[in-house]
Amino acid sequence: MTATDVTAAQLTAFVAHEARLLDERRWAEWNALFAPDGWYWLPAVPGATDPLAQASHLYDDHLLRAVRLQRLQSPAAHSQQPPGRSHHLLQAAEVLAMDAAANRFELRTPFIHAELRAGRTVTLPGVAWHQLRLQDGGLRIVLKRVDLLHADQPLPAVEFYI
Numbered sequence: 001m002t003a004t005d006v007t008a009a010q011l012t013a014f015v016a017h018e019a020r021l022l023d024e025r026r027w028a029e030w031n032a033l034f035a036p037d038g039w040y041w042l043p044a045v046p047g048a049t050d051p052l053a054q055a056s057h058l059y060d061d062h063l064l065r066a067v068r069l070q071r072l073q074s075p076a077a078h079s080q081q082p083p084g085r086s087h088h089l090l091q092a093a094e095v096l097a098m099d100a101a102a103n104r105f106e107l108r109t110p111f112i113h114a115e116l117r118a119g120r121t122v123t124l125p126g127v128a129w130h131q132l133r134l135q136d137g138g139l140r141i142v143l144k145r146v147d148l149l150h151a152d153q154p155l156p157a158v159e160f161y162i
Contacts, residue, residue: 003100003134012093014139015109015130019088022161027069030161031062035133035140040065040161042146057155068161084117088162105132105139113162122156125149 014033021030034040044055051059060068089112097106107130115122126148132139146162148155 001134001137003103006098006100006105006134006139008095008098010139011095011098011105011107011132014132015093015107015128016090018130018141019090019111023086023088025085027073031065031069033139033141034062034065034144035135035142036062038062038141038143040141040144040146042148042151042162044151046147046152057151058161065161084115086113086115088113103133105134106130107132111162124155124162126151126162128162 018030018033021027021033038061039051040058040060041051042056042058043051044057048054048056058064058068091110093107093109095105095107097104099105107128109128109130111126111128113124113126115124126146129143129145129147130141131143131145133142134140148162
């Protein structure tokens with residue numbers, strides 16, 4: 001497949017597949033969706049424009065994602081005893097950019113993320129922004145930015161990637 005072969009249906013299916021991997025705790029498969037230089041960003045400020053100059057709940061590159069995922073799976077992670085569960089309820093993803101010449105694809109997906117941990121359910125509404133590129137024969141995440149509706153309010157400990 002080349003970048004010119006990428007369809008809007010493949011892009012929206014990618015976002016749904018990513019959410020399913022998270023819900024099923026298939027961490028290694030989820031992490032493999034990222035480009036080697038890919039980032040996961042959860043700003044703590046509405047309208048944030050710079051993860052290095054503004055507060056973030058998470059701003060994880062490959063190494064930080066690997067460390068966080070290892071901790072989530074550790075029997076020593078008391079907050080994950082028993083392991084938490086999550087569910088993503090996605091609205092239809094909107095394709096914002098399909099630039100095959102630049103190998104750049106962007107999507108916006110409103111969602112509600114529900115997380116069950118230790119008998120408590122936490123609901124986090126927001127919008128996920130995906131910047132993707134075709135690499136090594138598949139779509140890869142260059143940047144996943146998650147804007148929570150109440151990112152600047154006190155939040156419970158965010159145990160999962162959203």
